[in-house]
Amino acid sequence: MAAKVNLAEKLAGFSDQWAPRIVSRYNDNEVRLVKVEGEFVWHRHEETDELFLVLEGVLDIELRDRTVTLEQGELFVVPRGVEHRPCARHGEAKLLLIDPRDLPNTGDPATATAAVEI
Secondary structure, three states: OOOOOOHHHHHHOOOOOOOOEEEEEEOOEEEEEEEEEEEOOOEOOOOOOEEEEEEEOEEEEEEOOEEEEEEOOOEEEEOOOOOEEEEEEEEEEEEEEEEEOOOOOOOOOOOOOOOEEO
């Protein structure tokens, strides 16, 4: 039987940034939490879209032709194959991500930080 997940408790359990934590799974997807600050690397995911939901803070998602700014409670889906760079320039942001199982956060397993289940 599945258990409920308290996002605030899970977020309080880690402090490192750009290192996703898996808090739940459904079908072949992982629900991940991550804390971010500063700029991530430009990357793309050729096989899947990527969903970003801001739980706290502000996140810019830079695309090559524009920047999408997300505030608490807002989400954005980056379409598959679109190069992007998440940036938290106004302090730490806390995000919920929904990704396919084992998706590398940089789009490349060689440079990715592996998601850890908590």
